[in-house]
Amino acid sequence: MINKLDAALSFHQNALRIRGQRQELIASNIANADTPNYKARDLDFSAAMKRAVAGVSQEASRAAQSMSKTSAQHMNGVPSSAQTSSGAAGEPLFRPIIQGSVDGNTVDMDVERNQFADNAIRYEASLIMINGQLKSMLAAIQSQ
Amino acid sequence: MSLFNVFNISGSAMSAQSQRLNAVASNLANADSATSANGTPYKAKQVVFSVAPTGSPDATGVKVSKVIEDKSPPKVIYEPKHPMADAKGYVTMPNVNVTEEMVNMISASRAYQNNVETMNAAKTMLLKTLTIGQ
Numbered sequence: 001m002i003n004k005l006d007a008a009l010s011f012h013q014n015a016l017r018i019r020g021q022r023q024e025l026i027a028s029n030i031a032n033a034d035t036p037n038y039k040a041r042d043l044d045f046s047a048a049m050k051r052a053v054a055g056v057s058q059e060a061s062r063a064a065q066s067m068s069k070t071s072a073q074h075m076n077g078v079p080s081s082a083q084t085s086s087g088a089a090g091e092p093l094f095r096p097i098i099q100g101s102v103d104g105n106t107v108d109m110d111v112e113r114n115q116f117a118d119n120a121i122r123y124e125a126s127l128i129m130i131n132g133q134l135k136s137m138l139a140a141i142q143s144q
Numbered sequence: 145m146s147l148f149n150v151f152n153i154s155g156s157a158m159s160a161q162s163q164r165l166n167a168v169a170s171n172l173a174n175a176d177s178a179t180s181a182n183g184t185p186y187k188a189k190q191v192v193f194s195v196a197p198t199g200s201p202d203a204t205g206v207k208v209s210k211v212i213e214d215k216s217p218p219k220v221i222y223e224p225k226h227p228m229a230d231a232k233g234y235v236t237m238p239n240v241n242v243t244e245e246m247v248n249m250i251s252a253s254r255a256y257q258n259n260v261e262t263m264n265a266a267k268t269m270l271l272k273t274l275t276i277g278q
Contacts, residue, residue, distance in 0.1 A: 016273070020146035021200075023269070027150040027262045028203035031157030033255055033265070034164075035206055036191040046203045120265050127272050134277045 005137070012130040014052040016091075018045060019123040025092055026116045029107050037104040040095040042115065076117025147273070150266035152198045154259040156205030161256040164191045168249045169207045175240040178228045186238040187247075188214035214239050 022043045054059040097106045167189045174186040194209035216239045224233030 017146070020269075021202075022154065024146040024149050024200060024203040024267065026155045027266065028198075028205065030258055030262050031153045031206050032193075032195060032204065033258070034161075034251070035195055038195060038204075041202065113258070116265065118260065120269055123269055124272055127276065130276060 003106060008137070009130065009133065011053065012126050012133065014128045015049065016123065016130070018048045018052060019119055019126060021048075022119050023116070023123065026112055029095075029112045030109070030116065033105070033107045033109055035105060038044065038107065039090045039105075040107045040112065042095050043092050044090060051090045082107075145227055146203075147266050147270050149198055149200050149203060151259070151263060153205045153241055154263040156196055156198070156207060157259045158263075159273050160191075160193055160206040160208050161252045164193075164252045165249065165256070167191050167211065168245050168252065171240045171245050172242065173250075174238055175242055175245075176209065176237065178226070178235055182269070183220050186240070187218075188216070188238065190214055190242045216266070248257055 022045060025041055025043055029040045029042075095106060095108075095111070098108050100106065100112065171188045174180075177186040180186045190212050191208045192210050192212060193206050195204040197205035198205045218239045219237040220234050221237055222233055223229055223235050226235045229235050
């Protein structure tokens with residue numbers, strides 16, 4: 001029974017989690033706007049959402065894609081698909097360069113601010129929807 | 145929790161930018177310091193940013209990796225009455241480029257403002273999240 005309540009809320013829970021993750025990535029892009037050689041990154045929300053709904057955790061898919069580490073000193077292998085826009089399912093990707101700068105930084109502040117505001121509003125939309133779901137559930141269990 | 149990490153990221157950027165602003169203030173204040181503690185003219189200081197890992201694997205903050213001395217040549221002006229003037233009457237002045245420093249200052253303060261706004265937005269989102277189910 002509790003399972004079903006959990007399943008009813010899990011879609012928006014996943015959406016909020018991925019929106020939060022994306023917000024964090026964009027915040028780090030904004031923070032590194034003046035760092036030499038920093039490459040802006042972003043998340044493909046729909047791919048990440050599809051994967052979350054399919055029930056594959058990020059760690060599991062990461063482990064499946066990357067090389068296995070046999071020593072603590074090994075570096076994290078970046079799966080080759082994470083660098084192309086086609087193969088990666090919800091992994092952070094690098095943003096295409098609109099106007100390159102001399103220090104190798106690819107952060108475009110207009111794009112980042114835009115995406116930041118957009119993502120924040122979509123996060124709040126998810127919150128409103130989850131609230132609505134909770135309200136209708138409460139209405140169903142209360143005999144009024 | 146991703147959103148709490150935004151505070152770390154923006155906070156690191158704010159402290160890095162304020163350090164940059166500090167360097168600018170020091171350079172502007174010493175734009176005419178013909179002598180310093182070691183007897184040579186003041187050398188302009190520049191900060192170098194680099195990424196700093198935070199709690200999450202993908203999102204990174206900022207740190208000042210080093211403070212370097214500007215390599216550009218010092219300004220040499222002709223002022224025979226100056227106490228630091230050499231035999232020919234030339235004084236070696238600091239290599240501070242005031243225009244460049246002003247531009248640096250504006251850039252640092254704008255970047256700081258951006259990060260404050262980022263932090264505020266994350267705070268609003270977290271507060272809204274706390275009201276789930278009310």
